[in-house]
Amino acid sequence: MSETTESGDHNPEPTQLIQLLFVSTTVLQQALDLVNNVLTQDNQLTAQSKYLPGSTIGKHLRHARDHFILLLDCVTGAEPYVLSYDIRSRNTPMESNLFEARQALTNAISRLKELEISPPTELDQAMTLNAVTPF
Numbered sequence: 001m002s003e004t005t006e007s008g009d010h011n012p013e014p015t016q017l018i019q020l021l022f023v024s025t026t027v028l029q030q031a032l033d034l035v036n037n038v039l040t041q042d043n044q045l046t047a048q049s050k051y052l053p054g055s056t057i058g059k060h061l062r063h064a065r066d067h068f069i070l071l072l073d074c075v076t077g078a079e080p081y082v083l084s085y086d087i088r089s090r091n092t093p094m095e096s097n098l099f100e101a102r103q104a105l106t107n108a109i110s111r112l113k114e115l116e117i118s119p120p121t122e123l124d125q126a127m128t129l130n131a132v133t134p135f
Contacts, residue, residue: 021116024068025109031061032105035098046096058095065094065108072111074127075120084130 034057039045045058066088074083093100 017119018116021112025112028065028068028105028109028112031064032102032109035061035101035105039098042097045098045101056095058101059090061101061105062090062092062095063088065104068108068112072108072115076115079125081125081127082130083127086130086133088133 039057045061046056049055067085070083070085070088074081092104094104095101
């Protein structure tokens with residue numbers, strides 16, 4: 001739902017943004033809880049999946065976090081808004097180190113909370129999404 005202002009602009013309702021940010025922080029908080037309360041050794045982040053060849057917990061956590069960070073970078077940047085999922089870095093320290101994973105996830109959660117406190121002026125601007133990487 002969006003509301004129309006007197007000038008005719010359409011802006012998403014603040015409650016929609018709050019709901020989206022709540023869900024986003026909840027997803028990242030689940031990842032942080034895994035790092036803080038379940039995983040106990042760095043090598044658990046790099047253990048290869050038996051079911052998804054080449055996949056690890058660390059890669060999965062980095063991948064999920066990347067999507068939020070790239071979107072945050074886009075919406076808090078200048079126009080034109082271009083969101084490219086192809087620029088994601090791989091083999092980052094958070095994929096193999098619990099401390100780094102904890103820091104990266106905490107930082108992402110903090111950035112989402114900052115957006116709730118100080119949202120961009122216009123939330124319904126056009127955005128270009130680039131996502132062609134096959135993996």
